Amino acid sequence: MSDHxxxxxxxxxxxxxxxxxxxxxxxxxxxxxxxQALSKRDSDLAARVVAGDTRxxxxxxEVQQFTVRLLALRQPVASDLRHIVAAxxxxxxxxxxxxxxxxxxxxxxxxxxxxxxxxxxxxxxLAHLVQExxxxxxxxxxxxxxxxxxxxxxxxxxxxxxxxxxxxxLITYMMEDPRTITACTHLMFMAKNIERIGDHATNIAExxxxxVVGTPIKGERPKGNTxxxx
Amino acid sequence: MNAIPVxxxxxxxxxxxxxxxxxxxxxxxxxxxxxxxxNDVTALIGPSGCGKSxxxxxxxxxxxxxxxxxxxxxxxxxxxxxxxxxxxxVQLRARVGMVFQKPNPFPKSIYDNVAYGPRIHGxxxxxxxxxxxxxGSLEKAGLLAEVKDRLEETGTGLSGGQQQRLCIARAIAVxxxxxxxxxxxxxxxxxxxxxxxxxxxxxxxxxxxxxxxHSMQQAARVSQRTAFFHLGELVEVGDTExxxxxxxHPLTQGYITGRFG
Ligand SMILES: Nc1ncnc2c1ncn2[C@@H]1O[C@H](COP(=O)(O)OP(=O)(O)OP(=O)(O)O)[C@@H](O)[C@H]1O
Ligand SMILES: [Mg+2]
Numbered sequence: 478m479s480d481h482x483x484x485x486x487x488x489x490x491x492x493x494x495x496x497x498x499x500x501x502x503x504x505x506x507x508x509x510x511x512x513q514a515l516s517k518r519d520s521d522l523a524a525r526v527v528a529g530d531t532r533x534x535x536x537x538x539e540v541q542q543f544t545v546r547l548l549a550l551r552q553p554v555a556s557d558l559r560h561i562v563a564a565x566x567x568x569x570x571x572x573x574x575x576x577x578x579x580x581x582x583x584x585x586x587x588x589x590x591x592x593x594x595x596x597x598x599x600x601x602x603l604a605h606l607v608q609e610x611x612x613x614x615x616x617x618x619x620x621x622x623x624x625x626x627x628x629x630x631x632x633x634x635x636x637x638x639x640x641x642x643x644x645x646x647l648i649t650y651m652m653e654d655p656r657t658i659t660a661c662t663h664l665m666f667m668a669k670n671i672e673r674i675g676d677h678a679t680n681i682a683e684x685x686x687x688x689v690v691g692t693p694i695k696g697e698r699p700k701g702n703t704x705x706x707x
Numbered sequence: 708m709n710a711i712p713v714x715x716x717x718x719x720x721x722x723x724x725x726x727x728x729x730x731x732x733x734x735x736x737x738x739x740x741x742x743x744x745x746n747d748v749t750a751l752i753g754p755s756g757c758g759k760s761x762x763x764x765x766x767x768x769x770x771x772x773x774x775x776x777x778x779x780x781x782x783x784x785x786x787x788x789x790x791x792x793x794x795x796x797v798q799l800r801a802r803v804g805m806v807f808q809k810p811n812p813f814p815k816s817i818y819d820n821v822a823y824g825p826r827i828h829g830x831x832x833x834x835x836x837x838x839x840x841x842x843g844s845l846e847k848a849g850l851l852a853e854v855k856d857r858l859e860e861t862g863t864g865l866s867g868g869q870q871q872r873l874c875i876a877r878a879i880a881v882x883x884x885x886x887x888x889x890x891x892x893x894x895x896x897x898x899x900x901x902x903x904x905x906x907x908x909x910x911x912x913x914x915x916x917x918x919x920x921h922s923m924q925q926a927a928r929v930s931q932r933t934a935f936f937h938l939g940e941l942v943e944v945g946d947t948e949x950x951x952x953x954x955x956h957p958l959t960q961g962y963i964t965g966r967f968g
Contacts, residue, residue: 481965552924554951557964691953 486551493543493564494619497571500536501615504571507533507578508611508674512604515585515597515667523589526582533575540568556691563688567618570677570684574611577670577677584663594660596643596650600668603639607675610636614678614685623689630682630694636675643668720745720885720915721766726780728761728770736761737939739780743885743932748907748916750926750947753936754967759919762936763887765789766917767803768796784885801828804878808890810870812862812877817854820862820873821845824881840880848876849906868899875906879914886910888918892925904929923963927951935959 481487507526514523544565547553553561588597610632617625644665651661686694719742728736736758743749751759761770768789770776782789789799801824812820821841824830831837841858845851850872854865862873871891878886888907892900907916907929920926926933927947934944935958943956954960961967 479961479966482967483965486965554923554927554963555954555960558952 486557489543489547489551490557490560493540493547493561496536496540496543497564497567498615498619500533500540500568500571501618503529503533503536504575504578505608505611505615507575508581508604508608511578511582511585512601512608514582515588516601518585518589518593520586520589523582523585527579527586530575530579533572537568537572540564544568556688559688559691563684566684567681570681574674574677577674580670581667584667588660588663591660594650594657594664596647596661596664599643599646600664600671603636603643603668604671606632606639607636607671607678610675610678614681618681618685621685621689623686626682626685626689627694630679630686633675633679636672640668640672718745719743720785721917722781722783722786723762723765724781726762726765726778726782728758728765729777729779730773731775735939736765739941741934741941741944743915743917745915746911746913747932748911748918748930749932749934750930751917751919751934751936752921752923752926752962753942754962755921757936758939759936760889761939763805763889763917763919766885766887767800767805769805771796801881802883803885803887804881804883806871806874806878806886806888806891808893810867810874810894812865812870812873814861814863816859817845817862817865817873818858821876821880824877828881830881844876844880845873847879847910848872849902849909850876866899868895868902871895871899871903872906875903875910879910883914885915885917888916890919890921893921900925923951935962937962 507529510522510526510529513519514526544561547561551557610629613625614629616622617629647661647665647668651658683694686692721743723739723741726736726739726741727734739762741762751762753759764770764773765778765782766784766789770778778790784799784802788794813823815823818841821844822837825837825840831840842851842855845854850869853869854860854873862870865873871894875886875891892903895903904925907918910916918926918929920929930947932944933947933950935942935950935954935956937958943950943954943959945955950959951963954963
């Protein structure tokens with residue numbers, strides 16, 4: 478798309494994309510650190526993740542203020558309007574992602590007080606898939622790549638399947654050794670948080686599609702055999 | 708005839724098929740197919756010189772008044788050919804009224820401004836009927852409360868916004884079916900503009916309105932359909948909501964977002 482006749486408008490729209498990119502990078506980093514804190518049983522790192530959540534919140538505020546300003550002063554239409562509305566929505570999604578990362582970190586603080594349990598590795602396996610998806614959708618956002626967004630959107634099924642398997646594994650483990658129930662219950666909530674991060678990546682994919690194409694993604698997403706555990 | 712069914716002709720109040728306008732050698736309007744639905748406000752937008760006013764003037768044959776203008780193609784009002792040789796142009800202009808960019812009240816009293824058309828067309832049998840038409844039109848134009856005690860004062864003494872509503876009252880006094888408005892708010896402040904826009908919305912109940920505007924926000928606020936013209940061609944027409952959230956043509960997108968090269 479060519480430039481606006483009014484240059485400062487282009488700069489403002491670019492600035493909005495930049496804040497989102499920074500927020501995305503921060504949410505990714507928070508998530509990665511939370512997972513490292515879990516795998517390394519690193520309570521210091523977990524505490525830093527919990528404390529770091531406010532920075533993501535601050536950025537979301539910045540997105541909100543900036544979009545309201547753009548809406549009021551520029552009265553955007555068409556692709557500009559979609560760009561601005563999408564930034565507002567994606568900002569909110571990323572804030573949730575960072576929240577879940579902080580939750581994972583909080584629970585790993587508790588886990589570190591308990592003896593280690595084996596299913597941690599299965600939770601990390603799920604988390605790595607979700608990390609990949611989150612990275613892809615953030616790249617897709619920067620590149621305005623709809624094809625990539627659709628691929629991300631379709632991968633939510635993989636996350637659901639993996640989550641369902643993990644859920645069964647945790648139950649089996651707890652039945653075999655009831656002493657692990659406390660730790661495994663925390664893991665179960667962590668897994669749920671991580672699965673939710675995947676859902677937010679999917680929401681971003683939908684918003685990105687709307688941003689670029691102007692219409693919702695077509696067709697029902699193939700749903701895995703999910704057990705609703707909320 | 709090049710009849711592309713843009714919408715079903717029976718659903719349209721005004722219908723243009725392959726309409727061209729030439730000013731001497733200049734091809735000002737090119738192969739325009741456009742349907743105007745009854746009781747819709749249709750906004751015509753596009754850069755200066757793209758042919759919006761030219762198209763508007765085709766509908767009530769105002770182009771006939773321009774020496775070197777030539778119109779080809781088919782233009783119908785309720786299915787009747789507007790350019791048919793047997794059509795009574797005076798009658799046509801009573802059915803298709805017009806409001807211009809600059810309020811242009813006659814140098815007469817407020818009352819006479821509105822009574823002018825009904826008198827010419829012999830619409831009132833006596834003074835009481837004429838009073839009724841004049842008061843009713845001023846009322847519908849949202850002006851009555853402001854002028855009812857000064858009907859004998861001259862129309863040119865009103866404020867710009869009041870003058871424009873007076874011109875609208877004058878246009879609706881002859882009970883037209885279609886009202887054409889060429890940038891009716893460009894000389895008005897935001898409050899007077901809001902009043903005219905509110906009026907347009909109310910008039911929609913009884914009239915079909917075609918409005919030319921350079922304000923994208925105005926087009927978005929008042930119209931149900933928007934048509935985008937560029938260099939004499941109709942580039943895109945659609946529901947206003949679609950045009951302003953998801954235009955299909957890059958030229959439309961470029962124009963409404965302010966990215967015109
Ligand atoms: N009487 C005329 N004689 C010759 N050329 C004309 C005449 N009227 C209009 N034109 C030309 O026809 C083209 C379309 O003019 P028109 O007035 O319809 O444009 P417009 O879209 O209404 O522009 P604006 O937004 O500036 O009012 C322009 O290039 C204009 O110069
Ligand atoms: Mg004009």
